[in-house]
Amino acid sequence: MATVTTAEEARAHLLGVYAPTPHLFVQGEGSWLLDDQGRRFLDFTSGIAVTALGHGHPAVTQALKDSLESGLIHTSNLFRTAPAEALARKLAIHSGLDRVFFCNSGGEAVEASLKFARRSARRGGNAPDRFGVVALRGAFHGRLFGSLAVTDRARYREPFEPLMPGAVFVDPMDPEALERLDPSTIAALIAEPIQGEGGVQPLPEAVLQRLREWTTRHGIALILDEIQCGLGRTGTLFAHEPSGVRPDILTLAKPLAGGLPMGAVLMTEEVAQAVRPGDHGTTFGGGPMVAAVALAVLEEIADPAFLAEVRRKGEILTGLLEGLGSRHPERITEIRGRGLMRGLRLAEPVAPVIQAAQERGLLLVGAGPDVIRLLPPLTVTDDEISQAVRILEAAVEAVPSPTVSEEVAS
Numbered sequence: 001m002a003t004v005t006t007a008e009e010a011r012a013h014l015l016g017v018y019a020p021t022p023h024l025f026v027q028g029e030g031s032w033l034l035d036d037q038g039r040r041f042l043d044f045t046s047g048i049a050v051t052a053l054g055h056g057h058p059a060v061t062q063a064l065k066d067s068l069e070s071g072l073i074h075t076s077n078l079f080r081t082a083p084a085e086a087l088a089r090k091l092a093i094h095s096g097l098d099r100v101f102f103c104n105s106g107g108e109a110v111e112a113s114l115k116f117a118r119r120s121a122r123r124g125g126n127a128p129d130r131f132g133v134v135a136l137r138g139a140f141h142g143r144l145f146g147s148l149a150v151t152d153r154a155r156y157r158e159p160f161e162p163l164m165p166g167a168v169f170v171d172p173m174d175p176e177a178l179e180r181l182d183p184s185t186i187a188a189l190i191a192e193p194i195q196g197e198g199g200v201q202p203l204p205e206a207v208l209q210r211l212r213e214w215t216t217r218h219g220i221a222l223i224l225d226e227i228q229c230g231l232g233r234t235g236t237l238f239a240h241e242p243s244g245v246r247p248d249i250l251t252l253a254k255p256l257a258g259g260l261p262m263g264a265v266l267m268t269e270e271v272a273q274a275v276r277p278g279d280h281g282t283t284f285g286g287g288p289m290v291a292a293v294a295l296a297v298l299e300e301i302a303d304p305a306f307l308a309e310v311r312r313k314g315e316i317l318t319g320l321l322e323g324l325g326s327r328h329p330e331r332i333t334e335i336r337g338r339g340l341m342r343g344l345r346l347a348e349p350v351a352p353v354i355q356a357a358q359e360r361g362l363l364l365v366g367a368g369p370d371v372i373r374l375l376p377p378l379t380v381t382d383d384e385i386s387q388a389v390r391i392l393e394a395a396v397e398a399v400p401s402p403t404v405s406e407e408v409a410s
């Protein structure tokens, strides 16, 4: 085999759906990633809201070691294993929901939630037209045929249409939008309490309460997608908690198993009662190794003292970002988000600033063309937060302010 000399050659056999940075990461330590040249990068992406406990957290490492020593990585759902049962119980207790279905990713969790909602809407077999799903403008729910249909990004959807039929989008800030729909055709409404990919856009509590009121009034399932904003990221275990709203279905994934692939759909007993054996399934869902790691992650994150720290560090981060914004008011137009899920809206495309930050040792990710997302590990230190904002400021100052003609078009 020919020697691989360039990054292009090394990647020649990977499908070109991603455009990764040139760094080759070989090690993780807390909030830091190390590349093969020994350079250290402060990771304010957490693998896009996944590694909530940072890299190499002792609880995750220990759970993995114990799991490996037991020799029990996979058995299939033909058989019982203890970690999934314990995890389902803990998730139910924490969420106030009753039943849990485990899968392997966010997209799969959304897909399953849509199936369960339809099944529930058609309970008794007398509502065949009740299959529509209402989604919100700016939503991102995944890239499978159902989750993509309820994702408000034409660029992602159009090349693959037709997708799941029945998706309709409404503007969450328009109080009349739902009233214009025919509820008898609708099985579910799906919403992210804080839109992640859509620009770190929190849904006001009053809007969330209005969505709950409308769905309850018409017997429509309310699905809350907390795949990105859930599990401690906003300073409460679930992002919808402060609103007092109880969803019928809740989707989780990204941080659930500390970096291992896992998704979960939580639901009320009423929804669960509509789902029959064989209605849905997935070979790897709730395997003993991922579930054991998720149990360890949940143990850490659900601790009230841990969540209080997330809130405190979120305040520090916001304070520093506000300072940064006040020094560059013509370039930084808005600071959004909650807890350790923050967005910085720029009056220019964010890609050059993200690139400049990376050159200075800080990893960031965009959310749309004009928002920089900050998703540090929930274990980030105060000092690391200060370092990150200092680097971000240096990056903003290193990128020349664009002329009017170069400003963001959309």
Ligand SMILES: Cc1ncc(COP(=O)(O)O)c(C=O)c1O
Pocket (backbone or CB within 6 Å): 105, 106, 107, 108, 110, 140, 141, 142, 143, 192, 196, 197, 225, 226, 227, 228, 229, 253, 254
């Ligand atoms: C809110 C939300 N839902 C669903 C998904 C899809 O998750 P996955 O990429 O694991 O399929 C994402 C991914 O970014 C997300 O942010």
